[in-house]
Amino acid sequence: xxxxxxxxxLEKYYEGETSLADEKALKxxxxxxxxxxxxxxxxxxxxxxxxxxxxxISDREFEEKVFAKRNVSPVVPLHPGRNRLYYISGxxxxxxxxxxxxxxxxxxxxxxxxxxxxxxxxxxxxxxxRDILALVSVNFNKGMDKMQYxxxxxxxxxxxxxxxxxxxxxxLFINPDPITGKSIKSNKK
Amino acid sequence: xxxxxxxxxxxxxxxxxxxxSRRILDDPEDAKDIVQEVFIKLWKKGxxxxxxxxxxxxxxxTTRNLSLDKLKTKKYPSEKIENxxxxxxxxxxxxxxxxxxxxxxxxxxxxxxxxxxxSVIQLRDIEGYDFDEISGILNMNExxxxxxxxxxxxxxxxxxxxxxxxxxxxx
Numbered sequence: 075x076x077x078x079x080x081x082x083x084l085e086k087y088y089e090g091e092t093s094l095a096d097e098k099a100l101k102x103x104x105x106x107x108x109x110x111x112x113x114x115x116x117x118x119x120x121x122x123x124x125x126x127x128x129x130x131i132s133d134r135e136f137e138e139k140v141f142a143k144r145n146v147s148p149v150v151p152l153h154p155g156r157n158r159l160y161y162i163s164g165x166x167x168x169x170x171x172x173x174x175x176x177x178x179x180x181x182x183x184x185x186x187x188x189x190x191x192x193x194x195x196x197x198x199x200x201x202x203x204r205d206i207l208a209l210v211s212v213n214f215n216k217g218m219d220k221m222q223y224x225x226x227x228x229x230x231x232x233x234x235x236x237x238x239x240x241x242x243x244x245x246l247f248i249n250p251d252p253i254t255g256k257s258i259k260s261n262k263k
Numbered sequence: 264x265x266x267x268x269x270x271x272x273x274x275x276x277x278x279x280x281x282x283x284s285r286r287i288l289d290d291p292e293d294a295k296d297i298v299q300e301v302f303i304k305l306w307k308k309g310x311x312x313x314x315x316x317x318x319x320x321x322x323x324x325t326t327r328n329l330s331l332d333k334l335k336t337k338k339y340p341s342e343k344i345e346n347x348x349x350x351x352x353x354x355x356x357x358x359x360x361x362x363x364x365x366x367x368x369x370x371x372x373x374x375x376x377x378x379x380x381x382s383v384i385q386l387r388d389i390e391g392y393d394f395d396e397i398s399g400i401l402n403m404n405e406x407x408x409x410x411x412x413x414x415x416x417x418x419x420x421x422x423x424x425x426x427x428x429x430x431x432x433x434x
Contacts, residue, residue, distance in 0.1 A: 091409070121366050122369035140274075
């Protein structure tokens with residue numbers, strides 16, 4: 075292939091109009107030993123393309139690693155970091171919730187203990203309770219004794235009923251009968 | 264699909280997938296991880312894999328998608344075109360006659376191209392796919408592939424010419 079043909083191919087090459095066969099011809103030309111000096115500048119890129127196509131995974135055990143990984147964990151999360159974040163924050167929220175509940179509940183217990191004192195000895199508690207109940211019982215009975223007098227009040231009230239009869243008669247004696255104009259006193263006479 | 268079949272059908276694609284991913288990510292270790300992920304994804308398809316017209320095209324598409332995902336998540340520092348130009352210029356005169364030095368520069372120049380152009384160069388000039396295959400892998404029509412390819416090639420030439428790596432009389 076002569077220089078003129080190569081130049082024509084290069085022109086098409088830069089317009090993206092060369093076929094794969096054209097490009098193969100260009101590559102072969104520029105990788106050959108004799109490149110005219112006026113075209114030498116183009117050599118570097120075709121050398122680079124050739125070199126780059128030989129770039130390979132340097133890891134010799136790569137295939138085995140893939141097979142091992144495939145068997146152990148076929149599911150590869152796309153966003154492992156994000157998943158872990160959700161997981162951890164979920165746990166953290168649960169723990170916080172539990173701590174919150176426990177403290178709210180326990181605060182009530184603490185307060186109640188402060189009010190009642192902190193005795194924990196059951197015998198002592200029992201004897202104290204018994205004393206208190208005994209005291210209440212004695213005073214209650216005293217109160218009940220006093221209540222006996224209420225019965226006398228009732229009796230007094232019965233006697234008061236007699237008074238009302240007295241009043242009834244008294245009015246008849248003092249005021250004359252409005253129709254007859256005579257008092258009972260005078261009627262009897 | 265037996266492991267043996269998988270080894271014969273899919274595993275030989277490894278290096279091609281690796282080069283493609285590396286062109287997008289510019290990191291050998293990340294590229295290797297991507298290839299591993301692609302293999303595992305394909306393996307999980309099991310017998311469905313036989314229904315695909317081209318396992319290779321599927322593998323390449325998967326490689327590109329996973330690489331682009333990674334590119335987004337890791338916040339890769341995108342090579343600044345000016346940096347490369349300055350770097351090329353500074354050492355340009357000493358290395359003008361040193362061909363292997365210039366070849367290494369080409370690698371850096373390609374790194375400055377947009378991802379689509381890098382991928383087109385990779386698929387066409389390095390792997391030698393035909394336009395039909397490339398438009399399938401990149402999910403765009405053939406004409407768009409040609410346009411991107413032309414732009415990428417011209418960009419490489421432009422940077423080389425600007426740095427006097429070769430004479431260019433213009434078309």
